[in-house]
Amino acid sequence: MGQINNRRIALIPRGKKQLALDEDAYRSILSCAGVESAADIMTDAQFNIIMNTFSDLGLFQTRFGTALIPPPVAGAAPLISAGGRSIT
DSSP: OOBOOHHHHTHHHHHHHHHTOOHHHHHHHHHHTTOSSGGGOOBHHHHHHHHHHHHHTTEEEETTEEEEOOOOOTTOOOOBOTTSOBOO
């Protein structure tokens, strides 16, 4: 908890780019967290609001940054996480 670090803040513009968000959509997501830019993020709660929204749009965090979840292919077996749960 507490202050957010720059490494995590850097994930926000990277996520915007990977999701190909236009400026209005990006600003709308930021406003849900009560900030005007990624540099304004000061708390874990604000960061989590933005990253959860990105996740809802198909982006997920990895140990090495962010990645898009590929769209499901009709008839394909579901992806299984390391915990054994289906993630599709």
